[in-house]
Amino acid sequence: MSPIKDKVIVFFNKYKFDCICIFTAFIILCLEFFFFLKASYWEGLGKIPFGTWFLVTILGYLIGLIFFVIFVLLLIVKFKKSSIKISLLRLLFALLIPLSFHLNFIVTTQIGEPGALSFLRGFRERINNRCDPLKMREWAESFLRNNLKKDKYFKLEGEQIPYFVKQIHPDEAYGKVVRVFIEEKDSEEYIYLFWGSALTGHWGIEIGPENLSLESNQNQYRLKWKPGLYVTYQIE
8 A cells, every 4th residue: 555545544534524524515516516507407498496596506505604614613623633734724625615615606607508598498398398389379369369458468377378388387386377468579469478577587488470580689588499489588
């Protein structure tokens, strides 16, 4: 056995709890990092509940705080028995681990595509697997024809909700209520069917004639699903 390996084993045995904490924090950071890269897409796809990304972010900060408390307690309790070098290392990790969880959040939000766009890619795949675009357009055309009062906003509940909404959100709270705006472009009406709130943003489906052409802007992402059909996420 090499001298270096002997020293590592001795160090590990002497500071086993410290090493286990550092290793555990590293594993959690790696898992959180890869989760953040896919979370928005999975939310859009419906594999995980909407808002899971936010909850994991809060959990990450709490875990970082727990490790901070652990290393501060180790520093205080074992200060007299430990060398200055070990005490400084404990102080370093008490600060470094919470900072790493924060950087994890910052880095994953800066690399790759925006979370709203990633969500839309998953959402588009979800409706593509569950909905018939022709029947969706038929419902929209019927809805517009029957809007004799020319109202612009509707809140649909219960039997008013189109069947394809229940296919998109079969077991979720979002399947119980859906809101509808009637929008207009080039003197032609189309339907914006959406969910969400001011806090989470609004996402949904824009349903219009096949020649309907819509573009993303600073506050609203759009992805074309079929001709005249778009999935959209409005940040504000």
